[in-house]
Amino acid sequence: MKKIQFFRSGTQILFTSLIAASFLTDLRAFMLIVLLITIFCGPFYCGWICPYGFLQDILGKVAHLLGIKKRRMPLQIQKVIVFSRYAVLALILFSVSDAVFNLMSFDPRANFTRILGREAVSFAALGVIIFFLAVSLVFERPFCNCLCYEGAKHGLLGSLRIFTLKRYESVCINCRKCDDICPMNISVSKIKNLRSPQCINCFECVSSCPVSGALCFGKADMDESGKKRFVASALAALVLVGSFMGYSLFARRDDTASQPPPNVQAVYQNEPSAVAGIADGVYTGEGEGFNGKIVVEVTVSGQNITGVEVVSTRDDYKWFERANSKIPGLIIDSQSADVDIVSGSTYSSIGILDAVKDALQKAKH
Ligand code: SF4
Numbered sequence: 001m002k003k004i005q006f007f008r009s010g011t012q013i014l015f016t017s018l019i020a021a022s023f024l025t026d027l028r029a030f031m032l033i034v035l036l037i038t039i040f041c042g043p044f045y046c047g048w049i050c051p052y053g054f055l056q057d058i059l060g061k062v063a064h065l066l067g068i069k070k071r072r073m074p075l076q077i078q079k080v081i082v083f084s085r086y087a088v089l090a091l092i093l094f095s096v097s098d099a100v101f102n103l104m105s106f107d108p109r110a111n112f113t114r115i116l117g118r119e120a121v122s123f124a125a126l127g128v129i130i131f132f133l134a135v136s137l138v139f140e141r142p143f144c145n146c147l148c149y150e151g152a153k154h155g156l157l158g159s160l161r162i163f164t165l166k167r168y169e170s171v172c173i174n175c176r177k178c179d180d181i182c183p184m185n186i187s188v189s190k191i192k193n194l195r196s197p198q199c200i201n202c203f204e205c206v207s208s209c210p211v212s213g214a215l216c217f218g219k220a221d222m223d224e225s226g227k228k229r230f231v232a233s234a235l236a237a238l239v240l241v242g243s244f245m246g247y248s249l250f251a252r253r254d255d256t257a258s259q260p261p262p263n264v265q266a267v268y269q270n271e272p273s274a275v276a277g278i279a280d281g282v283y284t285g286e287g288e289g290f291n292g293k294i295v296v297e298v299t300v301s302g303q304n305i306t307g308v309e310v311v312s313t314r315d316d317y318k319w320f321e322r323a324n325s326k327i328p329g330l331i332i333d334s335q336s337a338d339v340d341i342v343s344g345s346t347y348s349s350i351g352i353l354d355a356v357k358d359a360l361q362k363a364k365h
C-alpha cells in the first residue's frame, strides 16, 4: 500500500505545477468535480490537491528525515482545536465585520496559491505562511488541523460520503499505528466506518497498517438508525455548505452581470480627465483581486467614463460586492481611477481600480 503514497505525492506535485503554470485559472468547473467526488468519497482536495497542504506534508517529511520528533496535541487541547476551523468557517459565513475580512487576507493557503501564481503578498502574509510551515516540523498539518476554513467546507461535505475507509475489527491487531501516523489526529483504531470531517483521505493510516485487509476503502456500512442520522445530517450539511459553495462559485457573476449600470453623475470639467484623448468605445482591463484576476469593461463616450462593469472575478461575493457597489460609481463621478478604496474590501477595491487603469492605459495606445 506504500505505492498509494507515491501516487498521492505525484498527484500533489501535478496539481501544484498546474496551479503554478496558471492552467487552473478558472477553478469553477474543476472545483465542482472535486465537490462531487467529496460528497461520494470524502475530501480528496486537502490530501491530494491543495498546494499548501502539500507544502505542510513536505515539511513534515523533512522533519522526519532530520530526526525531529513528531508531537501530538494533548488530548484536552485536541478536543477543543478540532472545532476551531469550523468556528472560523461559521465566522466567515455569518459575519460582515471588516476585522474578519482583514484576517482572511492573512490566509496562508490563499496567499501561497497567490505566490504560485506569481502575485505579490505582504511581508506579514509571508510571515504567516512561514510560521505554519515552521510549526509543521513539529506538528502535522497545523494550519489544516486548526484554522483552514476551506478544509472545513470540504470536511463537512465529505462527512456525507458513501464510500469511506473501513476498519475490520476481526483483522485489526490494535497496534494503533494508524492513530500515530494520522496527520489529522483521528483515532482510526476506534472507528469502524470513518466519517470524521477532519479526514483528508491521505491513506497514511492504510499505508502504515501492518495487517493486510484491516483497513480498506469501500461502501460504508450502516444500520437503520445510522441511516436515519446520516440522511438528516446529509441534508443539513448539503444545504448549508452546498448553497454557500454554489453561491460562491456561480452567483457572483450573475449578480454582477445583472447589476444596473452606475449612474453617470457630475463630471469634473476643470480637472484633466483620465480619458482625455480616448476614442468612444468599450475597453477591457485586468487587475488582481483577493482570489486572483479581476476583469473590467470601461465604457468611454464623449471623452467621459460612462460605465465600469466587472465581467469576471474570483473574489468571494460577500466581500467583493462591498467594493463593486461603490467603486464604479466613484470612478464615474470623479472621472478618475484614483478614488478611495472601500474599507473591509481592500483587495477587491484595488483589483477593480487597477483593472480600470489598465483598460484606460490600453485605450491610449
Ligand atoms: S494499524 Fe491496522 S492493525 Fe493497527 S490498529 Fe490500525 S487498523 Fe488495526
Ligand code: SF4
Pocket (backbone or CB within 6 Å): 165, 181, 182, 183, 184, 185, 186, 188, 194, 198, 199, 200, 201, 202, 203, 204, 205, 206
Ligand atoms: S484517517 Fe487515515 S486517511 Fe484520514 S486523515 Fe487520518 S491517516 Fe489520512
